[in-house]
Amino acid sequence: MSQRFTNKVVWVSGAAQGIGRGIAEYFAEAGAKVALIDIKKKEGSEVAESIRSGGGIAEFFFCDLNVEESIHSSIENTVKFFGDLHILVNNGAVNFVKDLHEYSSEEWDWQMSVNLKAIFLSFKYAYAHLRKHASSHIVNIGSVSSFVGQAKTPGYIAAKGAVIMLTKSIAIDYASEGIRCNAVCPGITDTPMLRAHMGNDVDIQERLQRVPGGRMLKPKEIAGSVAYLCCDDSAGVTGISLIVDGGYLATAEWKGIPAL
Numbered sequence: 001m002s003q004r005f006t007n008k009v010v011w012v013s014g015a016a017q018g019i020g021r022g023i024a025e026y027f028a029e030a031g032a033k034v035a036l037i038d039i040k041k042k043e044g045s046e047v048a049e050s051i052r053s054g055g056g057i058a059e060f061f062f063c064d065l066n067v068e069e070s071i072h073s074s075i076e077n078t079v080k081f082f083g084d085l086h087i088l089v090n091n092g093a094v095n096f097v098k099d100l101h102e103y104s105s106e107e108w109d110w111q112m113s114v115n116l117k118a119i120f121l122s123f124k125y126a127y128a129h130l131r132k133h134a135s136s137h138i139v140n141i142g143s144v145s146s147f148v149g150q151a152k153t154p155g156y157i158a159a160k161g162a163v164i165m166l167t168k169s170i171a172i173d174y175a176s177e178g179i180r181c182n183a184v185c186p187g188i189t190d191t192p193m194l195r196a197h198m199g200n201d202v203d204i205q206e207r208l209q210r211v212p213g214g215r216m217l218k219p220k221e222i223a224g225s226v227a228y229l230c231c232d233d234s235a236g237v238t239g240i241s242l243i244v245d246g247g248y249l250a251t252a253e254w255k256g257i258p259a260l
């Protein structure tokens with residue numbers, strides 16, 4: 001892979017596994033210095049170590065996205081360690097399966113805090129560092145659930161819908177300072193979150209029949225779109241939501257390609 005992110009410092013939340021791990025590995029392979037941010041210390045440290053043993057530059061920083069001071073420290077620790085900050089990838093999230101009337105207030109607040117408020121807070125504390133550069137980038141990970149509903153995950157889809165509008169708001173208000181902000185919205189991607197969700201009576205084969213691509217995406221395929229939005233190839237792009245879903249949202253109904 002070309003070293004197009006050499007000397008760029010990238011903060012990736014939820015990087016201990018799944019899509020976040022794929023994004024961290026992708027940027028490291030492209031020469032970036034990667035701060036892996038997660039609540040899972042052991043797994044996150046192991047991913048950082050595996051990147052380093054492959055010749056990449058990476059460090060794990062503990063962070064609970066539900067705690068403002070923890071987000072603040074993760075940004076400051078990243079800058080202290082790597083000396084700079086160019087790219088924020090807000091990927092960490094939780095998918096809580098429960099009917100709305102059974103939610104407690106605390107459960108609702110937790111969904112909103114990790115999946116939405118953490119984007120505001122990472123921006124709040126990264127802004128002073130990002131604005132120093134002629135161009136810097138934020139990519140927020142939305143979902144196909146930013147656009148269409150999904151059963152029994154009301155807090156998750158409410159937050160994912162809001163991610164798209166917060167992305168536009170940041171894009172509008174900070175474009176004049178060279179900060180671009182976009183969202184990448186994955187479809188069905190093979191990660192621990194998806195597998196846990198499948199454990200909750202979700203029939204993945206049935207759901208895949210509604211995907212023209214016909215298969216689960218891989219974290220690295222999502223990562224490639226994130227990287228596109230963080231380099232000059234997308235210089236004129238800000239405030240968009242790039243859907244990476246194998247065609248899932250392109251059609252209201254899809255039952256697979258009929259047999260010839």
Ligand SMILES: NC(=O)c1ccc[n+]([C@@H]2O[C@H](COP(=O)([O-])OP(=O)(O)OC[C@H]3O[C@@H](n4cnc5c(N)ncnc54)[C@H](O)[C@@H]3O)[C@@H](O)[C@H]2O)c1
Nearest residue numbers: 014016017018019039064065092093143188189191192193
């Ligand atoms: N997998 C899919 O099919 C899919 C589809 C659409 C969108 N997404 C989105 O992609 C992103 C990554 O999802 P994934 O499937 O890789 O999920 P995952 O559960 O496999 O990984 C999420 C990571 O976030 C971390 N995290 C959770 N709560 C945290 C907290 N409070 N503080 C710090 N870290 C925390 C977890 O420890 C984990 O490492 C999420 O934003 C998700 O909504 C995933």
